[in-house]
Amino acid sequence: MTPALLVATALAGLAASLAGAVTPDRLRIRVSTSLTIGACGCALIAGINILHSGHPAVVHTTALMPLSGFSLALDRFGALFVVISAVVGICALVFRLGYIGHGLGSRTASCILPLFVTTLLLVPAASNVTTFLFLWELMAITSLLLVLTDHAHRGEVQVAAQWYAVMTQLGAAALILGLVLLATRTGSQSFAVIALRSAHLPTWVRSTAFVLALVGFGSKAGAVPLHVWLPRAHPEAPGPVSALMSAAMVNLGVYGIVRVGMGLLGGGPTWWWLLVMFLGALSAMFGSLHSATSRDLKRLLAYSTTDNVGLMLLGVGASGLFASTGHRALAVVALVAALLHVVFHAVFKGSLFLSASSVQQATGSTDLDGLGGLLQRMPVSGPIFLVGGLAIAALPPFCGFVSEWLLLQSMLHGLPSSDVAIAVAMPIGVGVLALTGGLTAFTFAKAIGIGLLGLPRTDGAERATEVRRPMWVGAGLLALLCLVFGVAPFLVIPAVVDAAGVVTRFHSAGALTHGWQIGLPGVPGMLAPGLLALGLLVCTGLVALARGLVRRSPVRLTEAWGCGRELQTARMEYTATSFGEPLTRVFEDVLNPSRDIDASHIAESRYYTEAAVIHTSLEDAFERHLYRPADRGFQRWGALARRVPNGSVHRYLAFGLVALIIVLVVLA
């Protein structure tokens, strides 16, 4: 039954793609989107079924691909990611039914989007090297084409797509090398056989394969320093696509690191996992700092994805570290925390990206410095963004709080061990987690406060109205999940524990949930998120009631205090740039802010300025110090190489002769 559902997923996806290509304009979006939602539904049922029963679903056929055959085997660990992709997919596609613009309605896009969604659903099921690489590349290419949908209207789209293309192909190259190395050395393509035989491989082969996989998957996950494509591609991609990329595709990078590092290679030496933790810490700090100082809403969300991937890698690294030093039970807890963060991140980041796209459609802009006052103008999408923002800032009673708490607990309980690596890594990990936690709260206080509250700063924001129903339904479903999982995390934790048990091959971690509470086995103290939520609700109600009883008169509307000025205008408001300014100054060394003031003076006296314009910008340090020099180097090399073929036939003949002589010398 479950294998049939996997086949149905693939077939429905292909049918949707075909429908997108051939159906008439009027029906195109509706037909292809419904079929894609059908594919997500099949995958969702299959995934839940496997998570529940634990029996892997296997599909194998040699008809599609010669030699290796097309082979899918979905276990609990993969099923978790399939379920995440399916849920995000359904919500993003429902959203798409109401979404206009960005060229997503075109024939090409309608043909490609279903393929992209289908690969998101099938990549975690791939069970041999060729199938995996085929699906992985299909995912990369389809997502690249979807980023490009609006290229005709905006120049930045092409630049963003170039960055994405280069980074994703670099990652793919590393991945192919790593997996092919494993396949040739173990003599089999099948993941199951590689996992059995990899323990006997020489250490250098294992380590090389792991580092190559880390680079490949890290570039897809958006880990620093391979993150540069994220803040460029996400703002340019159409809304539902950026939600799918940030909430579903990025997860697969984390999936790959865990699958290869723990599944195929069965864990490894301490330094692998310290490397993963280091990358995680770097990504978390760098991402949160940049998202705290970004003024474009989608760029902010993209950097925050890097930040959250950093937290997931921190958990994965801690898990590997515990496993490599023999703390099996803690390894499971840390991995559960990381995977739980994957689940919750998908939920809140999906709702944030979708509602940010609603804002973009309603106001025509994602520049926070031009938004404001949207909570009253968009009575449904506004609260959805608010919920997502509070959830990502790890505030109770929403879901981000639960996964961060568990991550903190796993690090805390690792500390008393005698291992030096752990003793040094864990406090720093907690420090990083805390700093990113604080910065995330800052970021989303800014995004919500500047974007949704206060006075509208432009005409676009002034005229904004609520978006069409499918859009807020899609985003709202995810926001609802933020609250449900935050109050009742026991709905997902057992499934995540089972999924983590598959890769760590260790099942007796003890239950993490006891009814409504979560806690670590054998440790006093637990967390009861449902209870906290109830307490907050009751106290809020009581306080509001008390305030109402004390003074029953209606609330009088007044003017805000403006230092005696008569009229309050939006020009007096703080903007996102000014909100982030103190932080920019504190972290000046990392952020490298540049500012440029153009002042024109009046003719009579240089002491009076007529007009002044200030330009401020923040450039990504890695882009500036790593990628720009590399780019310049390649350009120079290219220029040099271009000098060799100058169009002269004589020279080409000489090349031919020299090459022939060299070949003869080598052969002789």
Add this chain to the structure above:
Amino acid sequence: MNSSWSYVSIAAVSLLQVMLVLLGGPLLLGLMRKVRCRMEGRVGPPIRQPLLDLRKLAGRERTRPEHTSWVFPLAPVVLVATTLVVAAIAPLLATNPAFGWSADLFAVVFLFLLGSVSLALGALDTGTAFGGMGASRAMTIGALAEPALLVAILALSVPAHSSNLPAIITRSLAHPAWLATPQRVLALVAFVIVIIAESGRLPVDNPSTHLELTMIHEAMVLEYAGPDLALVKLAESMRLVVLLTLLADLFIPWGIATAPGPSHLAVALVATVGKVALLGVALAAFEVTVAKLRLFRVPELLAGAFVLAILAVLSALVVP
């Protein structure tokens, strides 16, 4: 947990704690103001003055700037509610309040953060320059205080093997020698710095300033009036008293009730009030002697606290 605690006594502890925090907060502020005034050679208002102020404010009309959304009136309510939840579940008077098993230090931190964020959102909702300025500064300081706070918590949690508050306190009562170890002292200093920053006291923020350029907290609450302002002021004082009580219980735990019964609770009440009043007087005396730091020097102070906290964790591993 201890089976000798009946549901009635557990509920009584929580109720008593909430009452203590509600009443004790304004009184503590009054006491601190009195101490300050006396040290500066003034008579000062009576200690119950903050309570009288609250009553006066509660009787006034509610106002709300135009353009604000539902966030503005909701923010002070959420702020008070988060503090109430902490006051109910944290072991302030006894090691076993209602739901004490869920009184996790990290959870307490995130509850306080929820209150801070909601107040910042309320400030931004007014759409004035002051609201934005106060929110931006308060969130910056909050973000930078977070690492020092959580790592200091980690230092306290390592020997107890738990971040559960009752577990930490019970453990330190059982091992009094452990209180004088280097990691406790380092963590204590980090904690004190963070508490000063979080509750907006000198030298980080001046609670009695009304000079626009130096305001942090006051700039955020400029638009609140009447009962709403009363809630904000109440929450501010409640936070201070909760933080100081936690400090007292974590570092000088003697006197906290470990067994049920009115006599134990009475002792705990006296001990806690005494300890917190002492801490408040010390804080007020300290405030007289320092000037407010420049805003951009505050991160250095907090970075110092973070380093102390990291040292505390490392020494906790060396000296178990």
